[in-house]
Amino acid sequence: MAEAGPLQKIDAVAVAVLSSDTPPGIYQCTAQRCNCCQFMVKSVDQFHGTNTKKFYKIKQVLTCKSSSVIYIIECKKCKIQYVGRTKSSLKTRFSGHKNSIIKREIRPIPDHFNNDGHSLEDLVIFPIEQVTDSGDLNEREEYWIKELETMEKGLNLVPFKCAKRQGWIEPPDQEPPEEANETLAEESVCSDMGTSDQRVFFTSGSGEGKRKRCEDGEPKCRKKLKKKKLSVFTYEIEQLLLTCEDAQQDGEKAISQVYNKLSEVSCRTMESKNFLEDLKKKISDLSEPKPKKNVYIGLFGKTGAGKSSLINALVNETQLLPSGTLKACTSVFVQVQANTENKKYKADIEFISKEAQRDNRGHHKKLKALCKCDGYYRSSSGEIVDLNYTLSEPMYKKMNVHFLKMFGPDPSRVSIKGKFASFQETFIRTEELEGRKKEPEKYLRLVYIRTQQRKLLKDLEKEMLQRKKQIYNSLSDSICDTMRPTYQECSGISGTSSFTEIQRRLKSKIESSEKVMFNQAMREMLKQFGDLKEYLMKEIQTQMTTILRVALNQTPDDLTGLPDVSEEIEMMQRCCEALELRVFK
DNA sequence: TCAACTCCGGTGTCGCAACC
DNA sequence: GGTTGCGACACCGGAGTTGA
Numbered sequence: 001m002a003e004a005g006p007l008q009k010i011d012a013v014a015v016a017v018l019s020s021d022t023p024p025g026i027y028q029c030t031a032q033r034c035n036c037c038q039f040m041v042k043s044v045d046q047f048h049g050t051n052t053k054k055f056y057k058i059k060q061v062l063t064c065k066s067s068s069v070i071y072i073i074e075c076k077k078c079k080i081q082y083v084g085r086t087k088s089s090l091k092t093r094f095s096g097h098k099n100s101i102i103k104r105e106i107r108p109i110p111d112h113f114n115n116d117g118h119s120l121e122d123l124v125i126f127p128i129e130q131v132t133d134s135g136d137l138n139e140r141e142e143y144w145i146k147e148l149e150t151m152e153k154g155l156n157l158v159p160f161k162c163a164k165r166q167g168w169i170e171p172p173d174q175e176p177p178e179e180a181n182e183t184l185a186e187e188s189v190c191s192d193m194g195t196s197d198q199r200v201f202f203t204s205g206s207g208e209g210k211r212k213r214c215e216d217g218e219p220k221c222r223k224k225l226k227k228k229k230l231s232v233f234t235y236e237i238e239q240l241l242l243t244c245e246d247a248q249q250d251g252e253k254a255i256s257q258v259y260n261k262l263s264e265v266s267c268r269t270m271e272s273k274n275f276l277e278d279l280k281k282k283i284s285d286l287s288e289p290k291p292k293k294n295v296y297i298g299l300f301g302k303t304g305a306g307k308s309s310l311i312n313a314l315v316n317e318t319q320l321l322p323s324g325t326l327k328a329c330t331s332v333f334v335q336v337q338a339n340t341e342n343k344k345y346k347a348d349i350e351f352i353s354k355e356a357q358r359d360n361r362g363h364h365k366k367l368k369a370l371c372k373c374d375g376y377y378r379s380s381s382g383e384i385v386d387l388n389y390t391l392s393e394p395m396y397k398k399m400n401v402h403f404l405k406m407f408g409p410d411p412s413r414v415s416i417k418g419k420f421a422s423f424q425e426t427f428i429r430t431e432e433l434e435g436r437k438k439e440p441e442k443y444l445r446l447v448y449i450r451t452q453q454r455k456l457l458k459d460l461e462k463e464m465l466q467r468k469k470q471i472y473n474s475l476s477d478s479i480c481d482t483m484r485p486t487y488q489e490c491s492g493i494s495g496t497s498s499f500t501e502i503q504r505r506l507k508s509k510i511e512s513s514e515k516v517m518f519n520q521a522m523r524e525m526l527k528q529f530g531d532l533k534e535y536l537m538k539e540i541q542t543q544m545t546t547i548l549r550v551a552l553n554q555t556p557d558d559l560t561g562l563p564d565v566s567e568e569i570e571m572m573q574r575c576c577e578a579l580e581l582r583v584f585k
Numbered sequence: 586t587c588a589a590c591t592c593c594g595g596t597g598t599c600g601c602a603a604c605c
Numbered sequence: 606g607g608t609t610g611c612g613a614c615a616c617c618g619g620a621g622t623t624g625a
Contacts, residue, residue: 086617093617
């Protein structure tokens with residue numbers, strides 16, 4: 001295919017009625033509202049290979065109704081391309097792609113447009129060549145995949161690669177191409193193909209599909225389904241939840257009223273002003289929504305009872321956990337939680353039978369895919385294999401011993417958690433507090449200090465667990481770094497006995513670098529544990545100093561016009577009673 | 586009526602193991 | 606040593622259904 005110059009826009013009006021004289025290019029079909037044309041690049045006579053940075057001329061007159069075509073699907077955001085072929089019309093094939101995106105199927109195209117902030121709206125499709133002899137279709141597709149480099153750098157991928165791209169594992173450098181020497185003309189072409197101009201295409205009313213769509217672009221039928229969702233709770237629980245909601249609203253109202261009343265308080269000295277500001281800040285903090293606490297739900301039952309199916313149904317992910325109707329599928333303990341911190345999905349699944357282990361048929365692609373993705377693999381059915389995690393697993397147990405020694409609830413008070421408990425118990429004893437009840441000023445200060453101290457320790461404990469998670473993750477990352485050259489080497493192996501050869505090399509690498517690799521990972525981990533310990537001690541020292549300073553500055557004498565908040569206190573009491581809390585007793 | 590959508594069977598590919 | 610079947614996978618394509 002000859003390389004063309006910067007893209008020329010065709011006068012769409014002039015060629016609205018396609019005839020034998022129509023110059024080659026991509027055109028809108030004659031239908032008034034075509035679902036495919038909405039997503040199509042139109043009125044152009046050439047296209048841009050985003051990987052090759054070349055322009056290619058369109059040699060035929062192509063529309064969404066053209067059949068036996070080679071087409072490109074391009075992402076407006078990251079300019080990644082996919083080459084496909086279809087015997088039927090482009091619009092029919094596009095319908096299939098669109099459907100797979102809506103259904104969130106695990107394939108390269110839906111995966112790309114359902115993840116990393118992408119959506120169907122970022123998709124652009126256009127035909128590039130019509131093949132008259134259907135037998136040549138495959139050849140032409142192959143040619144274009146090679147020419148446009150969409151196998152290496154595009155979406156013509158096997159599933160492991162799309163998993164990688166989507167952040168189930170570390171994303172590769174797939175930034176939109178930015179080359180300093182790209183001409184201005186080329187940039188203007190890019191915008192034609194994907195950015196500003198397309199916004200015009202997609203929002204134009206003429207491009208709407210026949211089926212009525214909701215405001216967010218979702219098909220109406222889906223909205224209906226969403227509305228039909230029934231509550232999973234019983235009537236009693238629903239009522240309890242409503243009570244909680246009411247109490248929360250009342251509490252927020254009381255906090256807001258107290259805050260407003262405090263705004264009217266005046267004071268003379270700087271010390272009082274600071275105190276007042278501090279108090280207001282604390283009240284303001286209370287009114288801000290707090291992150292919800294984790295709630296752990298255990299799900300037990302006989303094998304094959306449908307636990308995985310239930311979880312899949314609850315989270316609305318049909319293939320999150322393996323499930324089936326005939327026999328037990330998962331067969332291992334599994335923890336499912338929302339992954340809000342790390343884009344990396346990790347799972348350790350062990351349910352391959354001895355028979356299956358002996359029989360490698362069908363696993364060769366999986367092994368190769370695993371190597372290409374640095375030890376990580378996710379099949380289209382959702383099955384996940386993480387070799388680095390599996391390799392590091394025995395070390396987790398070993399590391400846990402170190403962790404518990406340093407941070408666990410050691411009765412000897414040597415560990416951090418032990419020190420926390422000891423500190424909590426001995427710093428302000430309950431009996432000491434009770435004895436001060438007759439002196440309200442001192443009593444309230446001590447209550448304040450103890451409350452803040454407990455809050456601080458709890459926060460630090462949370463932080464500690466968070467960091468523990470990160471440190472544990474670093475273990476498999478470290479192993480991955482050591483194994484990476486071998487993975488890359490293995491991913492290039494093909495031909496007869498490639499499966500056995502890849503197995504042999506991986507095994508050999510693991511065995512040869514076992515000591516160095518694991519020791520290095522272990523050293524790094526221990527260092528991070530040490531850093532964490534130091535951090536915790538420093539935090540306690542700083543935060544406790546602040547708490548004590550604030551406590552000793554409580555209620556200066558020169559505050560005037562203190563508001564009457566008895567009404568709000570009553571409101572809070574009612575809330576606590578409704579929730580059966582014993583705060584005021 | 587017809588475009589859009591859904592579902593499901595079909596086809597091709599690959600490497601391996603078993604079989605002839 | 607050649608052939609065949611297997612299993613996992615991607616993706617095509619057509620029949621049937623839905624709904625504007």
